[in-house]
Amino acid sequence: MMLAIRTSLNNKIMKKTLILFSILAPAFAFGQITILDTDLPIIGDTIPRQQDTLTISTEGPSGANQIWDFSNATAHVLNNTAILDPSATPYSSNFSGSNMAMSNDGASYVYLSSYTDSFITDGAAGDLLGTGEILKALFKPSLTLNKYPTAYGNNYQDTYGFDVSADGSFFSILLDSIRLKHSATVYDTVDGWGTTITPTGSYNSLRVKRVEYSIDSIWTLPVFGFPPAWAYLDAFTDTTTTFTWLAKEGKLAIAELNFDSLDNPNVLTWSLMPASPIALFSYTDNGSGGFSFSDISENGPSSWAWDFGDGNTSNLQNPSNQYTADSTYYICLTVTNSAGSDTFCDSVVVTGVTNNPPPIANFSYVDNGGGNVTFTDLSLNSPNSWTWNFDDGNTSTQANPTHQYLADNTYVVCLTVINGNGSDSYCDSIVIMGTSTILAPIASFSWIDNGGGYATFTDLSSNAPTSWAWDFGDGNTSNQQHPNNIYTIQDSTYNVCLTATNSAGSDSYCDSVFIVDTIIALPVRESISNSFNISFNPNPASEKTTIQFSDNYLATNIDLCLFNAMGQKVFQENLRNQPGGNFEIDLIQLKAGVYFYYLKETGSDKAGSGKLLIE
Known part of the structure; x- marks a missing residue:
């Protein structure tokens, strides 16, 4: 005892x-x-x-x-x-x-x-x-x-x-x-x-x-x-x-x-108190001054602060940076979580910088819940083409797509981007959970102008809407998922809105739709008799470009038409020259893409044609 x-x-x-x-x-x-x-x-x-x-x-x-x-x-x-x-x-x-x-x-x-x-x-x-x-x-x-x-x-x-x-x-x-x-x-x-x-x-x-x-x-x-x-x-x-x-x-x-x-x-x-993070990173030299950085820190950091040594910074976990001059740069990463922070620095030697670098692919994503994910392109060096592979058999060519996963799993998502100087790919894994949860739809759509005022609309909404309400901006409406509309007043811009609904809620999305009068054959030829020797500056262009004539030719009045890649006329205007004999064009209403131009001098048979790239 x-x-x-x-x-x-x-x-x-x-x-x-x-x-x-x-x-x-x-x-x-x-x-x-x-x-x-x-x-x-x-x-x-x-x-x-x-x-x-x-x-x-x-x-x-x-x-x-x-x-x-x-x-x-x-x-x-x-x-x-x-x-x-x-x-x-x-x-x-x-x-x-x-x-x-x-x-x-x-x-x-x-x-x-x-x-x-x-x-x-x-x-x-x-x-x-x-x-x-x-x-x-x-x-x-x-x-x-x-x-x-x-x-x-x-x-x-x-x-x-x-x-x-x-x-x-x-x-x-x-x-x-x-x-x-x-x-x-x-x-x-x-x-x-x-x-x-x-x-x-x-x-x-x-x-x-x-x-x-x-x-x-x-x-x-x-x-x-x-x-x-x-x-x-x-x-x-x-x-x-x-x-x-x-x-x-x-x-x-x-x-x-x-x-x-x-x-x-x-x-x-x-x-169970979290450990302070231990900062560490690796990097990939993509050539031409482009670098991709990967966070490999330990103990679950929740925020990242990068200093690339050239004045540029980032708060992304896995960022990219385009260096503009050959040199040795000192890169520092500071990571933080609720327990503390830590910093790691390393030097990189940058060589082969060019004024025309290829793109550096990168993206971020937001898990909206219920298997719905929004992806944002973060690629550098102005890509003009995007190919997404969502690892579930689906793909997209949008710059910033939204995707609905149907099953809980870990997916490796890859983005390939292209510009005129090359291409690059970047992949990241995402964990999808809760796909059985019903979420309110996220409205979106695309449209095609078929010419003659006839437009086709395609619903791209996510989270499985069960009803659709379209407003075509001309007084017409529809409840179909993929409707058509005939516009009676053409060569005009309409604000089209879609409201998508399911049992969890609704969402609306609007876009400006430009309707041209008809589809015509492109008057673009390799050579035109009595043709102008002309150029667009800049080309590629974004908001404005200027038509310039060589050989000291002075035109005072021209007719200009722009056609999209489908052969639809999307721009037509009679232009008068400005001081110096040049013609300035406002492109703000046109979407990015490849266009073909045809211009003719008023009152003569002189003409010119070619391609114009709008970014």
């Missing part, structure tokens, strides 16, 4: 207290690290921690630059350690000198005193035995957990003790009370530094070895004793060892390994 009494009292009380304060040592950073009182948790924090109660992990080696890998630990018990103001706990009057309290269950509490030079445990109170009886174990003397500053190689010792009584009937009907007197000496040594890997992440850490030598004496108070007097029962000595791994972002220890009575590891505890 003596062993059972001693084991039950001591183990239960110490588990309730040591499970908290044995992990209170604060954290460290890199190699030559120092901890201060400012690294401790503060009132209001909650520190989640998991326990593997069947661990087969060992403590590993001591020393510098070690790796302690607990990534294979299995979660059995979750504890959420609340950091409290002692005044918010029921036993604060017994610990008037404490300025912090901690609890895992809201039923028992450890009381502490935090100072600039030390961190001290004053004791514990509450249902320490799990029997419903309230016990108050005041440490006399208190236990110093840490002295500040401290670092790798430091060591210290301290003594503490407590004297606590409990209801004896829990152990025997013949006992009124049972009493445990505990005294101990603790030796702490910071015996290693390196990297600790847990299922949460990788931490730059220190390891603390704690050895405790204790003496426990058991006293009993019989039910029928007279006069009542405590009777000495027995005394025991014990030695226990605990290893604790400390990291700055953990606030409490990020890992702790306890041992059973046979010195075999039996419980591994680790923190």
Whole structure:
């Protein structure tokens, strides 16, 4: 019975207290690290921690630059350690000198005193035995957990003790009370530094070895004793060892390994506080001064800040950059998450910069939920052609498409972009979840002008709309999914709107539609008698371009027609020259694409034709 009494009292009380304060040592950073009182948790924090109660992990080696890998630990018990103001706990009057309290269950509490030079445990109170009886174990003397500053190689010792009584009937009907007197000496040594890997992440850490030598004496108070007097029962000595791994972002220890009575590891505890990110990147030289950068940082950063060394920056995870001059550039990436930030820099040598670089493919995406994803082209160097492969059998040639996935999966999406100087491809994986969720539609459509005022419209809405409402901008409407419309007034621009609806909601999308009068054969030939020697500057053009005549020819009045790639006339205007004999054309109303021009001088048979590219 003596062993059972001693084991039950001591183990239960110490588990309730040591499970908290044995992990209170604060954290460290890199190699030559120092901890201060400012690294401790503060009132209001909650520190989640998991326990593997069947661990087969060992403590590993001591020393510098070690790796302690607990990534294979299995979660059995979750504890959420609340950091409290002692005044918010029921036993604060017994610990008037404490300025912090901690609890895992809201039923028992450890009381502490935090100072600039030390961190001290004053004791514990509450249902320490799990029997419903309230016990108050005041440490006399208190236990110093840490002295500040401290670092790798430091060591210290301290003594503490407590004297606590409990209801004896829990152990025997013949006992009124049972009493445990505990005294101990603790030796702490910071015996290693390196990297600790847990299922949460990788931490730059220190390891603390704690050895405790204790003496426990058991006293009993019989039910029928007279006069009542405590009777000495027995005394025991014990030695226990605990290893604790400390990291700055953990606030409490990020890992702790306890041992059973046979010195075999039996419980591994680790923190769920996220690890600070470790910045790292790689890059690809695409040639002609174009570079693609890939974030390979560890510990889940949530934001990225790139400095490419040429004045350009980016907040994308995997950006691209076009350098405009050969040189050596110093690139820096700063990554951040809720636990902290880190920066990594590397130099790149840029050669072969050209004024006409090929495109550098890149894109971002937004998961709209329910399998619906919006993709945004971020390619550099003005691509004019896009080919998307969504890895589910579907493709798109839009610059910024929206795609609906029908099954949860991981998809590798690839974008290939082209300009007049070459092509490039970029792929990224996306994880799709929740495709069974019904989402409101995202309206979109395309249209074709068939000539003669006849237009065909195609619904491109995502998220499976069940009804459609079209407004063709001329007073006509339709409820068909893919309608047609005949415009009676041609060579005009109409604002066409589609509202798509399903059981989850509706959405509207509008676009300007330019209707020409008819389809005509292109009067474009390789050579024309009495032809002009002309050029468009610039070509490619965006908003404006200028017709220039060579050989000092001075034209005063010309008729110009532009035709799209389908042979539809989309622009016709009589132009008069400006000073210098040139004609300026406003292209703002035309979409990007390839056009064919035909111009003829008014009152003569001189004419010219060719191609005009609008970006």
